[in-house]
Amino acid sequence: xxxxxxxxxxxxxxxxxxxxxxxxxxxxxxxxxxxxxxxxxxxxxxxxxxxxxxxxxxxxxxxxxxxxxxxxxxxxxxxxxxxxxxxxxxxxxxxxxxxxxxxxxxxxxxxxxxxxxxxxxxxxxxxxxxxxxxxxxxxxxxxxxxxxxxxxxxxxxxxxxxxxxxxxxxxxxxxxxxxxxxxxxxxxxxxxxxxxxxxxxxxxxxxxxxxxxxxxxxxxxxxxxxxxxxxxxxxxxxxxxxxxxxxxxxxxxxxxxxxxxxxxxxxxxxxxxxxxxxxxxxxxxxxxxxxxxxxxxxxxxxxxxxxxxxxxxxxxxxxxxxxxxxxxxxxxxxxxxxxxxxxxxxxxxxxxxxxxxxxxxxxxxxxxxxxxxxxxxxxxxxxxxxxxxxxxxxxxxxxxxxxxxxxxxxxxxxxxxxxxxxxxxxxxxxxxxxxxxxxxxxxxxxxxxxxxxxxxxxxxxxxxxxxxxxxxxxxxxxxxxxxxxxxxxxxxxxxxxxxxxxxxxxxxxxxxxxxxxxxxxxxxxxxxxxxxxxxxxxxxxxxxxxxxxxxxxxxxxxxxxxxxxxxxxxxxxxxxxxxxxxxxxxxxxxxxxxxxxxxxxxxxxxxxxxxxxxxx
Numbered sequence: 001x002x003x004x005x006x007x008x009x010x011x012x013x014x015x016x017x018x019x020x021x022x023x024x025x026x027x028x029x030x031x032x033x034x035x036x037x038x039x040x041x042x043x044x045x046x047x048x049x050x051x052x053x054x055x056x057x058x059x060x061x062x063x064x065x066x067x068x069x070x071x072x073x074x075x076x077x078x079x080x081x082x083x084x085x086x087x088x089x090x091x092x093x094x095x096x097x098x099x100x101x102x103x104x105x106x107x108x109x110x111x112x113x114x115x116x117x118x119x120x121x122x123x124x125x126x127x128x129x130x131x132x133x134x135x136x137x138x139x140x141x142x143x144x145x146x147x148x149x150x151x152x153x154x155x156x157x158x159x160x161x162x163x164x165x166x167x168x169x170x171x172x173x174x175x176x177x178x179x180x181x182x183x184x185x186x187x188x189x190x191x192x193x194x195x196x197x198x199x200x201x202x203x204x205x206x207x208x209x210x211x212x213x214x215x216x217x218x219x220x221x222x223x224x225x226x227x228x229x230x231x232x233x234x235x236x237x238x239x240x241x242x243x244x245x246x247x248x249x250x251x252x253x254x255x256x257x258x259x260x261x262x263x264x265x266x267x268x269x270x271x272x273x274x275x276x277x278x279x280x281x282x283x284x285x286x287x288x289x290x291x292x293x294x295x296x297x298x299x300x301x302x303x304x305x306x307x308x309x310x311x312x313x314x315x316x317x318x319x320x321x322x323x324x325x326x327x328x329x330x331x332x333x334x335x336x337x338x339x340x341x342x343x344x345x346x347x348x349x350x351x352x353x354x355x356x357x358x359x360x361x362x363x364x365x366x367x368x369x370x371x372x373x374x375x376x377x378x379x380x381x382x383x384x385x386x387x388x389x390x391x392x393x394x395x396x397x398x399x400x401x402x403x404x405x406x407x408x409x410x411x412x413x414x415x416x417x418x419x420x421x422x423x424x425x426x427x428x429x430x431x432x433x434x435x436x437x438x439x440x441x442x443x444x445x446x447x448x449x450x451x452x453x454x455x456x457x458x459x460x461x462x463x464x465x466x467x468x469x470x471x472x473x474x475x476x477x478x479x480x481x482x483x484x485x486x487x488x489x490x491x492x493x494x495x496x497x498x499x500x501x502x503x504x505x506x507x508x509x510x511x512x513x514x515x516x517x518x519x520x521x522x523x524x525x526x527x528x529x530x531x532x533x534x535x536x537x538x539x540x541x542x543x544x545x546x547x548x549x550x551x552x553x554x555x556x557x558x559x560x561x562x563x564x565x566x567x568x569x570x571x572x573x574x575x576x577x578x579x580x581x582x583x584x585x586x587x588x589x590x591x592x593x594x595x596x597x598x599x600x601x602x603x604x605x606x607x608x609x610x611x612x613x614x615x616x
Contacts, residue, residue, distance in 0.1 A: 023092070024067075024089040024092060024093075025085050025088065025089060026085070027074075027081075027082040027085040027086055028081050028082050028085065029082075030074070030079040030081065030082050032079075039077055042073060043070075043073055043074070043077070046069060046070045046073045047070060049066060049069070049070075050066040050067060050069070050070050053066040054066070060093040060094060061093070061094050061097075063093050064089075064090040064091075064093035064094035064097060064100065065090075065094075067086045067087070067089040067090040067093065068086065068087060068090040068097075068099060068100050068103070070086050071083045071084075071085075071086030071087040071090060071100070071103060072103065072241055074086060075103060075106075075107070075241065076241045076253075077253075080107055080110065080111070083103070083107060084104065084107050087100045087103045087104045087107070088104065091104065096127060097127075098123075098124045098127040098128040098131065098134070099237065101120050101121075101123045101124045101127070102120070102121070102124050102131075102133075102134060102237055103237070104120050105117045105119075105120030105121045105124065105134075105137060106137070106238065108120060109137065109141070114141050114144050114145055115141075115145060117137070117141045118138060118141035118142055118145060118147075121134045121135075121137045121138035121141060122138060124138075125138060125154075125157075130161055132158050132161045132162050132165065132233070132234065133233060133234060133235045133236065133237070133238075135154045135155075135157050135158045135161070135168075136154070136155075136158055136165070136167050136168060136171065136233045138154045139151045139152075139154030139155045139158070139168070139171045140171060142154060143171065143174060143175065143178075148175050148178055148179060151171065151175055152172065152175045154171075155168045155169075155171040155172040155175065156168075156172065158171075159172070162234075164195055165195075165233060166191075166192045166193075166195035166196035166199060166231055166232070166233070167192075167196075167231045167232065167233035168233075169188050169189075169191045169192040169195065170188070170189065170192040170199070170202055170205070170231045172188045173185045173186075173187075173188030173189040173192060173202075173205060173206075173209075174205065176188060177205065177208070177209050177212075182209045182212045182213050183213070185205075185209045186206060186209045186210060186213070189202050189205050189206040189209060190206065192231065193206070196231060196232065198263075198264065198265060199230060199231040199232065199262065200225060200226055200296075201226060201230050201231065201262070202231065203222045203223065203224075203225040203226040204222075204223060204226040206222045207219045207220070207221075207222035207223035207225075207226070208223075210222060211223075214486070216486075216487050230262020230263075231262060232262055232263050238257075251270050251271075251273040251274035251277060252270075252271070252274040252278075252281075252283075252284060252287075254270050255267045255268075255270030255271045255273075255274055255287065255291075256287065258270060259287070259290070259291050259294070264291055264294055264295045265295075267291045268288065268291050268292065268295070271284055271285075271287060271288040271291060272288070275288065280311060281311075282307075282308045282309075282311035282312035282315055282318065283308070285304045285305070285307040285308040285311070286304070286305065286308035286315070286317070286318050286321075288304040289301045289302070289303075289304030289305040289307075289308065289321070289322075290321070292304055293325065298325060298328075298329060301325060302322060302325055302326065302329075305318055305321055305322035305325065306322060308322075309322060309338070309341075313341075314345050315345075316342050316345040319338040319339070319341045319342040319345065320338070320339070320342040322338050323335045323336075323337075323338035323339040323342065326338065327339075366393055366396070366397065369389075369393060370390065370393050370394075373386050373389055373390045373393070374390070377390065382413050382414070383413075384410060384413035384414060384415030384419060384420070384423075385415060385419055387406060387407075387409055387410040387413060387423075388407070388410045388415070388419060388422065388423045388426075390406050391403050391406035391407035391410055391423070391426065391427075392426060394406055395407075395426060395430060400430055400433065400434065403426075403430055404427070404430045404431070404434060407423055407426055407427040407430060408427065410423040410427075411423045411424055411427060411443075411446070417450045417451065418450070418451055420446075420450050421446075421447045421450035421451035421454065421457060422447075424443045424444070424446045424447035424450065424457075425443070425444065425447040425456060425457055425460060427443045428440040428441075428442075428443035428444040428447065428460060428461075428464065429460070431443055432464055432467075437464060437467065437468050438468075440464050441461065441464050441465060441468065444457060444458075444460045444461035444464055445461055447460070447461075448461055448477075453484075455481050455484060455485050455488065455491070458477045458478075458480050458481050459477075459478075459481055459490065459491060459494070461477050462474045462475075462477035462478045462481070462491075462494055462498065463494070465477060465498075466494070466497070466498050466501070471498045471499070471501045471502030471503075472498075472502050472504075474494070474498040474502075475495055475498035475499050475502060475504070475507070478491050478492075478494040478495035478498055479495055481494075482495055482511075486518065487518065489515070489519060489522065489525070492511065492512075492514070492515035492518070492519075492525065493515070493524065493525060493528070495511045496508045496511040496512045496515065496525075496528060497528075499511060500532070500613070505532060505536045505537070505538040505541045506538060506540060506541055508532060508541075509529070509532055509533070509536075509541050512525060512528055512529040512532065513529065515529075516529050523554055523557060523558055526550050526553070526554050527550075527551070527554045527562070527563060527566060529550060530546075530547050530550035530551040530554060530566050530570065531547075531551070531566045531569060531612045531613075532612065533546055533547035533550070533570075534547035534548070534551065534566060534569035534570040534572075534573050534609070534612065535569045535573065535608065535609040535610060535611070535612035536610075536612070537610045537611070542573060544570055544573035544574040545574065547566075547569070547570040547573060548567070548570035548571065548573075548574060551563065551566040551567045551569075551570045552567060552570075554566070555567050561587050561590055561591050561596075564583055564584075564586060564587050565583075565584065565587050565596065565599070566612075567583050568580045568583040568584040568587065568599070568603065569599075569608070569609045569612060571583060572602070572603050572607075572608040572609060573608050573609075577603050577604075577606050580603040581600065581603045581604055584596065584599055584600040584603055585600060587600075588600050
């Protein structure tokens, strides 16, 4: 009874306050049943204080403070709809007070109303030009809206006020990156990391900038350092709210806020304090586990999640997230147990059922995995991921006809693009194995459209096009991969071969020159270039001197028949036929190849080779 009376008292007070305010709006009446009693009493006290103000002859500025104070309490307890109305009333009464515009802007940001947030923070910076937090939020909003120049002005204003602001350096780096000024972006990202090394998400941006500069080894190192730690900035108005919490949830709420802000070390410390205060609350170790996971501390994350499900064995999310983590770590047997438990708790939970089946497959129980997938598909016939995984299981078992039928069905279902891309990719391989190359190419094309960042799909497409004799199209597909992943040797080699087979020797030479420039010690690429330079039928492509230099270097490292033949081709191209005959004679002595004997006869007649990959 006490809880309901408190809730009713608060609702009554709010109604009276709004009525007294006249033109001001009445806030919605939120459900407070989830709050501890101390929190409900705090909100009731705030409403009572506002009621006394609205019943008096207090000036507008004091009444605005009353509305703003109550709005902050609502904001603190995540009752955002009521908080918004309170702040709007405060703005109505005191339009030049930057505090209430700021809180409204923060609420707009939480609600995804970016343009509105930008307008609010522009107003704050007009009223309080030295408000660094408002300038940061304004820059972020402008950048999200695509207003890069305006965002840059905001970040540079912060750096005038606070030169050591990691958030401003990071924001400026993002502006420079979008503008293509990659060296300057790298410097800005590095400075942000110096100032805030725990903001590991910056490593991703730094890695992408380094990749754009072609510094691929550095880029890989930086991308691997990303642990999701977000960039923090001093935000006094929001940070001071945590001190007002009076309920027993104060550490937990503050920890959740710290995690939202990306301050993971503080979040972990606060979750530990919350656990000390409420050791039986399973949600505390659960969220602690998520914080550890974002820090990259997977072992501690697993321990915390185990604690959560030990406290509440029927906590589906705890079992599911623990199982997912264990599966990613390769601990499939334990993962399968927790996926099964998540499914037992909620039998209608298709995701838990699916992941359990996948885990069973990983631990070497494909028959059980298939049985579980079929159970799920009986309940949800259109479950795309289950259909896809069933097709993959059938393919691994060598049941190609069944797998083909299943995957053909999978690609017609409503699923996430990356899942459909995988289905199309596997379908393409099966179609090609079944002899339907046209269907395979169609599947690979669709996979490449669905996953534009992937290289697997365009590589598969290029290979299928080449095998179909469509060399120009194959070269285009390989070229797209090399543009995205210039370090990928298979794509460089494929591009050169597609152009060679398509009769584009000049294009093949350009591709090989670039590939060898990136991989000067690669024997396969260097040998291919040497042979092309020695014996291409295209006079514009041949370069005997360089061909001999490259071919000789390759032969010194690996004295194979193929490498010796290329040396002979280069010698013949330079008119050194006696030496070419000597080298080719050694080749003929080691092989039964008719082509090798024909090339030897060419050199004896004083003719160079002009068919380096054919019979000669």
